[in-house]
Structure formats: structure tokens, C-alpha cells
Amino acid sequence: MRLDVLNRGYSPGTKLLFTVIRMFSGHPLPDAAKVVFYRPDFYGAQAKKFTHEAMRGPSAWSVADRELMAAFVSKVNECAFCVDAHTATAGQAYNDGTKVQAVLADLESAPIEAGLRATLRMLGKLTREGRLGAEDVREVLSAGVSRQQVEDALAICAAFNTTNRLADAFGFELLSPEASEAGAKYLLKRGYR
Amino acid sequence: MPDEADKKQAAHRALVDRVLNGEGRASPEQRARALSNQDVPAPLQALISKVATRPAQVTDADFAAAKASGLTEDQIFELVIAAAVGQSARLYEAGLAALAEATDNGKAG
Numbered sequence: 001m002r003l004d005v006l007n008r009g010y011s012p013g014t015k016l017l018f019t020v021i022r023m024f025s026g027h028p029l030p031d032a033a034k035v036v037f038y039r040p041d042f043y044g045a046q047a048k049k050f051t052h053e054a055m056r057g058p059s060a061w062s063v064a065d066r067e068l069m070a071a072f073v074s075k076v077n078e079c080a081f082c083v084d085a086h087t088a089t090a091g092q093a094y095n096d097g098t099k100v101q102a103v104l105a106d107l108e109s110a111p112i113e114a115g116l117r118a119t120l121r122m123l124g125k126l127t128r129e130g131r132l133g134a135e136d137v138r139e140v141l142s143a144g145v146s147r148q149q150v151e152d153a154l155a156i157c158a159a160f161n162t163t164n165r166l167a168d169a170f171g172f173e174l175l176s177p178e179a180s181e182a183g184a185k186y187l188l189k190r191g192y193r
Numbered sequence: 194m195p196d197e198a199d200k201k202q203a204a205h206r207a208l209v210d211r212v213l214n215g216e217g218r219a220s221p222e223q224r225a226r227a228l229s230n231q232d233v234p235a236p237l238q239a240l241i242s243k244v245a246t247r248p249a250q251v252t253d254a255d256f257a258a259a260k261a262s263g264l265t266e267d268q269i270f271e272l273v274i275a276a277a278v279g280q281s282a283r284l285y286e287a288g289l290a291a292l293a294e295a296t297d298n299g300k301a302g
Contacts, residue, residue, distance in 0.1 A: 002256050005266045039267070043274050046211045050204040057200065078249045122288075130246075130280075131287050137295035150292050155201040158285035165277035168248035169240075 001031055002171045006038055025186075027179040031172035032085065032163065047162070052192040054155040061152055063188065064093035065116055068100060069156045072120050075104050076127045079164035081172040086160075088177075089184035118143035119150070123157045205285060212271070212278050219268040219275075227272040228279035236262030237272065244276035 001007055010018070014037050021029050036044030055066050067090035074082035087104065091097030102110040107120055118140045126132045140150055166172075175183060213224055226232050230245040240255040259269050 002253060003266045003270055005270060009266075038270070042215065042217060042271060043208075043212065046204070046208040050201070050208050053201045053204045126284055126288050130284060132291040134291050134294035137288075137291045141295060147292065147296050151289070152201070154285055154288040154292070155205065157288065158205060158281045161281040161284055162277045165244050165248040165280065166274065169244045169251045169273050169277070171251075 001034075001173070002169070006031070006035060006170055010034075010037060025182055027176075027182050030081075030085070030175055030179065030183055031170070032081065032167065035166060035170065035172075048192055050155075051159045051163070054152070054159045056191040059152040060146060060149050062093070064090055066152075066156055067093050067187075068103060068116075069120065069123060069153060070160045071100060071104060072107070073123055073127050073157055073160040074164050076124050077161065077164040077168075079167050081167040081174055082160065082164050084175055084177075084180050085183055085187075088180040089187050092181070092184045093188055115140070115143045115145040115149075119145055119153050122150075123153060126154075126157060127161060202289075205282070209278055209282050212275050217271050218265060219271045223268070224271060224275045227275035228282075230276060230279060234262070237264070240269075241272065241276045244273055245280040248277075 017037075018029050018034070036048055038044065055070070056063065059066065061069075067086050071083055071086035071090050074086055083104070087097075087100050090100045094100065099111060103112060103120065107117060107124070110117070122132065122136050122140050125136060137150060141147065145153075209228075213228060214221060217224060219227075226234075227237075227241050230242055233241045237259050240251065240259050243251045243255060256269065259272075260266070264272070
């Protein structure tokens, strides 16, 4: 990563934990996970709480749909690390990697429900343009998405716009496909806490 | 009306509040400028504005310029996070405002 403290500045206990994780998983801890271990009191602790609430807290959206939103927002931000990680996670959650690839390749022709498509369109516009109008939200609501679901999707959008920025700025190292799949399995089992 | 989204929004507010006002190595003023992406001093301006608006274009040189200005790595760590959290907070607020307008502030849905 671009800051030496993020590569080396961990306490002995945290370094030991990284070693244990590498031994058991067969993969080094992804940089996304390392960053939340660095001075967790400043960012990691609160960030994990918010991201977990958005991605795994109560919602009418399935975990798979939420992981797809994370992958989609990451795609709009051109964040390769996060696209890989959440494409793998959404693919495992749906048990259908092709569907996820189709959405990222072309949202309009992908085989998904109208409500999810409209929601992704809205998150894409907000992320790309930095603004959103009432008419954009009305389109989502008229596709059968509830007000609460829009709120839930906006929380995911906020969480991943943060993570995408840190991934690109700090320079998270890309994961191998095997490490992405292993990370996805972990995220589906344990979430973001 | 307490609902689950309030829990999400509360967790988000706690994150923003921690980054802005909690203990840190960069001053609260420096963090506030990075978070709002406004009035950022020149050596740091390229890095912070890229994090906020075009993060994929951040380069090693942007970090080198920030370090050359005398900031420590821990301060840069905090200011990059502040910039990322700030832009995301603006998106979140814009989205929630559009939703409130679309539903006449909560009557629908």
C-alpha cells in the first residue's frame, strides 16, 4: 500500500493475527481488511459497524442483492479491487456468477428484476454525478421498491463509495481469483464485523 | 419513527463524527477541510480532491507531495479517510434528500 504504516505499522498482536489468518486461509489478509486493523479507533471500528449494518443488517434486500449493489457501485467508481471482491461475493451469494457478470457488463439487458435494476441505475447516477433528483427516486419507487429499500440501498452506496476511495488511494493490492473466492466465503459467513 | 434505516444512518453519523471530532494526529481543522474538500492547502490539494472526485487517478506522486509538505503518514492516513468519508456523506445526504422529496418526507412507502 502507498503508506508504509499500512504495510508495517501494526501492533505485535495484530501481526500475529495476520500470520494466523494466512496460515489457516492459505491467503494473505486482503488490504481492505488490513486497513480496518490500522488504528481501528480512528476509522476501522466505526466503519465496520456501518458497513456491517448496511450489508448484513435487517433489510428487504437479500445479501446477494446487496453484494451486487456493492460490486456495481465499485464498477462505476472503476475500483478494480472492490469489483473483484464483491463480484465474487455476489456470485457465491446468488450461486450464479453469470448473472453478476451480466449486470456489470450491461445493466439494462441483464436478467434481473425491474426493482433491482432501477435501484442500481439510481446508485450509479448518484455515484457518477454526485446528485440525485426526486424524479430519479420516483422511478425506483414505481418499479415496486419500498421507501425503506431505497434508504437501505443508499447506505450501501455510502459504505462502498468510502471503501472504493480508500482502495484506490491507498492502493490495495489486487487479489488472485482464489483469494477473492476465499474472501467472499468469509464475508458471507461472518460479514463485515 | 425509529426504523432499521435509522440504525444505518446513526452508524454513519458516528463514523463521520469520529473522523471529524475524535482524537487524531491531524488537527480537527485539517480533517474538516479534507472532509469537505474545501480550502485544502496546495501540497495536499491534489490528493484530497482526487480522493473525493476521481480516486482511480490517485498516484504515488500525490502522496509524495503530501509527505514533502511535512505531514506524517498517520496524518495523511487520517486526511485521506476524511476525504473519502466526506464525499460518501455528501452522496448519502443527496440520496436521502431526493428520497424525502419523492415521498413528501416520509408519508409514502
